[in-house]
Amino acid sequence: MAVPTITGLSPSSGTTAGGNPVVITGTNFHTPAVTSVTFDGNSAVFTINSDSRITATAPTHAAGSATVTVTVTNASGSATTRYSYGSGLTLSPTQGPTGGGTIVDIYGTDLAGANAVLFGSTAARSFTQLSATHLRAVSPVGGGGVHAVVAAGGSTSSPGYFYYLPAPFASRISPTAGPLAGGTAVTITGVNLFTTNAVAFGGVPATSFAVVSDSQVTAVSPAGAVAGTVQVKVTTAGGVTVGLSFSYDNPPTVSGLSPVSGSAGGGDTVTISGTNLAHTETVAFGGIPARFGVINSNTVAAVTPPAP
Structure with missing residues (x-):
């Protein structure tokens, strides 16, 4: 069991009327579960959103500006931070x-x-x-x-x-394709991405996402409904990006090689025939990566590496 910690409050101030939500970020809010949140000793109604986030409702406070202690407590101990009451909105x-x-x-x-x-x-x-x-x-x-x-x-x-x-802008997604089952880790590059609160592939929320910086967000693609291209949208407090796309692919199949044998020293060009090859990312012979080029969705050309 671990003592909770507090890394931030948002907002960090409010009016003496109270009643406004305050998001508390930190750690160990579930391990064990937080049992109380107080503002200057006054109990606040709260919800544990995750092990690192609590949403509490600021209680009322006596008239006049004051900075008070906010305390988050679980069975292992307490953490404190400061919150300001004032007359503003x-x-x-x-x-x-x-x-x-x-x-x-x-x-x-x-x-x-x-x-x-x-x-x-x-x-x-x-x-x-x-x-x-x-x-x-x-x-x-x-x-x-x-x-x-x-x-x-x-x-x-x-x-x-x-x-x-300012409105967000996303200029690039990499990679641009992945399997229909989802699970592809992608990197989205742009500007004004720091307040990203959602990433969706064809309207389906990403399995997970993380804000790396104001110019970069990483996300994991969810499973797709059918093979094809979908729009990827990043939602921030400033708006929604447009213009990015991601292709869901069916698993590749290989139906033939030509030629089927070559020099042990490698260097032979081999034509690989099959289906769903348009977004080929690697080609390997006996586990050894080969140089390759995609000709079309049914054909890839590769240069054999030296044999083990």
Whole structure:
């Protein structure tokens, strides 16, 4: 059994009204399972999403700004970090695409009777009053970092912060093909990929994916329904990439070689006939890799290596 650790909070601050979700990242949240999450000693409702992620709901706090201790506890021990309460707005999520359309939950105090929600100087596309401390708004078109405010009862709230993320672009996927059974590890290269939250092959979620950097994401292809080419889409907080494709192949078959024998020293050109050979990645003779070239989906030419 292991003591939990905390590596981050998102967001790391919120209003004294509480009620906003806080994502806690770390380790050992399942081993053993976390039994409590507290903010300044006040118990929070929480869900263990994985061994490295918990989503907790910030409890209310006395009026006035304060930085408090967040404690995560399991049977082996506790981990702590800091969270700030203030009078400004808490937004969730705090970022979205420049084209707008992000559904944003806004938490704060004295929000009853709201008559406008502004992202910078631009009004939200729409908003809904859920309670005196909770609004839900749809972000407008924008760019960069802006302050979000709520106008209610003739006054304007203290601001929250919202950041418009640039749209992602994916320029390359490698390899471009794999077996119908899935399991191919691919690397996707582009820009603005750091906030990737999903990768899909033909609409089917990747078996797994990992963000390597702002310019690279790795993913494992899921099983395909039928052989053929599908679109690969990477979804980030800034939007969805377009233009990448991946081919699912049936297993290759070999029906013949010509010639069927050659020099022990190698160097003979051999024509290999079969099916589903268009995306051939390796050719080997007795386990020894050979130089080869794909002629078409039914033919590959290879140069024999020296015999063992």
